[in-house]
Amino acid sequence: MKTSNQLLxxxxxxxxxxxxxxxxxxxxxxxxxxxxxxxxxxxxTGVLDQFCREVHDEYFLNIGEFVxxxxxxxxxxxxxxxxxxRFRNHWGFAYNLVKDIQFVETxxxxxxSLVFHRAIARVIWVNTFANMVDLHGDVPYSQALDPVNxxxxxxxKGEDIYEDLFKILDNALADFESAIQMxxxxxxxxxxxxxxxxxxxxxxxxxxxxxxLKLRLLVQTRLVNPEVSxxxxxxxxxxxxxxxxxxxxxxxxxxxxxxxxxNHPFYDDSYxxxxxxxxxxxxxxxxxxxxxxxxxxxxxxxRLRYYLYRQASENDFxxxxxxxxxxxDPNLIEGFNYCFLGDFYLxxxxxxxxRVDSDYFDINTLPGAYPVGGALDNDEGIIRDQAxxxxxxxxxxxxxxxFVNFYKAEAALTLxxxxxxxxxxxxxxxxxxxxxxxxxxxxxxxxxxxNDVEAYVDAVLELYxxxxxxxxxxxxxxxxxxxxxxxxxxxxxxxxxxxxxxxFPPRIDSGVGxxxxxxxxxxxxxxxxxxxxxxxxxxNKPETETVFWDTNPENFIH
Numbered sequence: 001m002k003t004s005n006q007l008l009x010x011x012x013x014x015x016x017x018x019x020x021x022x023x024x025x026x027x028x029x030x031x032x033x034x035x036x037x038x039x040x041x042x043x044x045t046g047v048l049d050q051f052c053r054e055v056h057d058e059y060f061l062n063i064g065e066f067v068x069x070x071x072x073x074x075x076x077x078x079x080x081x082x083x084x085x086r087f088r089n090h091w092g093f094a095y096n097l098v099k100d101i102q103f104v105e106t107x108x109x110x111x112x113s114l115v116f117h118r119a120i121a122r123v124i125w126v127n128t129f130a131n132m133v134d135l136h137g138d139v140p141y142s143q144a145l146d147p148v149n150x151x152x153x154x155x156x157k158g159e160d161i162y163e164d165l166f167k168i169l170d171n172a173l174a175d176f177e178s179a180i181q182m183x184x185x186x187x188x189x190x191x192x193x194x195x196x197x198x199x200x201x202x203x204x205x206x207x208x209x210x211x212x213l214k215l216r217l218l219v220q221t222r223l224v225n226p227e228v229s230x231x232x233x234x235x236x237x238x239x240x241x242x243x244x245x246x247x248x249x250x251x252x253x254x255x256x257x258x259x260x261x262x263n264h265p266f267y268d269d270s271y272x273x274x275x276x277x278x279x280x281x282x283x284x285x286x287x288x289x290x291x292x293x294x295x296x297x298x299x300x301x302x303r304l305r306y307y308l309y310r311q312a313s314e315n316d317f318x319x320x321x322x323x324x325x326x327x328x329d330p331n332l333i334e335g336f337n338y339c340f341l342g343d344f345y346l347x348x349x350x351x352x353x354x355r356v357d358s359d360y361f362d363i364n365t366l367p368g369a370y371p372v373g374g375a376l377d378n379d380e381g382i383i384r385d386q387a388x389x390x391x392x393x394x395x396x397x398x399x400x401x402x403f404v405n406f407y408k409a410e411a412a413l414t415l416x417x418x419x420x421x422x423x424x425x426x427x428x429x430x431x432x433x434x435x436x437x438x439x440x441x442x443x444x445x446x447x448x449x450x451n452d453v454e455a456y457v458d459a460v461l462e463l464y465x466x467x468x469x470x471x472x473x474x475x476x477x478x479x480x481x482x483x484x485x486x487x488x489x490x491x492x493x494x495x496x497x498x499x500x501x502x503x504f505p506p507r508i509d510s511g512v513g514x515x516x517x518x519x520x521x522x523x524x525x526x527x528x529x530x531x532x533x534x535x536x537x538x539x540n541k542p543e544t545e546t547v548f549w550d551t552n553p554e555n556f557i558h
Contacts, residue, residue, distance in 0.1 A: 040107060040117045041195035043100055048197045050097045051124050052251030055131070056396045056488075057265050058090035061277065063489040066521065067482070067496060068504055071278040071348035075518045077525060077543050084528035084540075087135065091527050094128050095144060101125045102145055113189035115182060116203065119175035120196070123210050126165045126172070130217055133158040134494055137523045137547045140534075152535040158548040162221060169214050176207045198249060205247045211236055212243040212404050219407045220494060222415055223551045230415040237408070237418050245431060248400045253373065254393035263392025264372040271366070271374055271384045271392075278348035279308065279365050282504060284341050286483060291459040299459050302448035303436040305377040307486055309368040312344045313381020344381065351507045353515035369440040371395045371487035378443045390440060397487045402432040406481040410499070413474055422464055425477055429460055432484035475501045497522060497550045500557055507558065520557055522546045 064070040077083055101121040108118035132139045141161045143153035180203055182188035191201040199205035215236055222229040236242070243249060253264045270276040287307060291299040301307075341347065346364045362383050369376045373394030375387040382388075405428035412421040433453055441447070460480055467473040478492075478501035485491040496502065507517070521543035531537040544554075 041192050045195045047100050047124055054093045059490050060266050063493050067489050067492040068280040068282045068350050071280045072350050076521050087524050088527040088529055115175045116179040119172045122168050122172035126169045133161050135524045154536040173210050179203050208243045208247045209249050211241050215407050219411055221549045224549050233411050233417045242404045243401045245401045249398045251396040264394035267372045267374055267392035281347040281349050284345050284347045302433050302453050302456055306370040306436045307368050309366045309375040309377045310344045311383050312363040349508050351517045370436050371397050376440050376442050402428045402484045409477045429480055475503050478502055519544050
């Protein structure tokens, strides 16, 4: 029964579940909805919205600060209550989400025609708990959805959870194949196009997504299971059914998202808030100055004007009390002043803890059109609340075709899987640039030309070809992944712990504004409120504790 009243009921239930942010009472949906009268298309809509919007919204700022997209201006894990509960919302969203998924799983056992719905739910289950393990390490899993018998669910080991996730993902792929057959036999309960927020009911796209997710997890675990990863990745490469540009797994904000119109949250933070966050200087530098052509001239990344927006157009930065003379400062790492990078790009350095005057929020560089739906940089230099923007109609880029080619490149280089790492690297960079430039249109005279794009790609390939070791080649791959993954910082947080790259400079010295930001978090502590509410947690774990797939040394990264 697909009625507006039922839609309101589903949305209300989603709202109520989202309010239970640290509660493990995750048994069934409200009594008003049963497996006999639920609208499973709308439940899938809710599952996709919760995962793609609410869960991933938590990553942009929180993890973006760790991997130098956003400037970190406090400790990694502040000792305040807010800092100790940094991922409380994410935790609640994730566990509330899997209630919905379990509901679909139960229904499909009773009604085999719901196999397509179950397959989608299983893919989101895998992605959700893989992210939980990647962030927190050991988390409640096997007991978490049985509150009657386990009111205080214990944690499962991350490697055990991952082992189960691979099985569930294989089951999801089998479900998709069954759905194709049932569709041909006209026995499938199909998904209405409008309710599948991502792929509009296209089974082939979901198969590509599931294979790409499996590739991601196999690359993630290559340090602990290299032979398994190599064998399984080669099988996937042989099948060659991955995400391509038309199958990118992304959430689009705004009216096109159907039942959940909204702005990208970082658009609101950057363009509507009175204190927008600062972009990290290393990210600006990497886009603006990290490549050179054959003559040694600097090459700007073709994505620069799409990624970043300058509010300023006059050189009025001399008064900034947190700038210093780059010619006299002995702490320079990459050869630029650690607030002003030239050409009106104003960021802030990773770990700079000194206070910044509120007047400077009107001239600092902001995230641009991609992916948050902000303003394109057409050299106008207009303050954010007067700039011409995309009104926050951005995307959460969760798993893109460029990411898939970066995974392939890393696997080919480190595991010896089939294919050429350099070719995959080139495909990845080109896919990212093409996607970014298609997102919005710059002024004609500022749009990067084909020659501009080719020059940038050639510079990347020259760096790769001139690298003397596989380790240096891996650095090139992950450095470029860092630039392509803008908007999806979890990818780089994982890559940094797995590989030691991107090649971040050391922290600034305390004498020029740096401070004690603590040890780099190799995993996130469990939210303090969760530990206090669940008796199975005796105490929290330190952020220096590694997740199971991170076998690197103690002082591997900073």
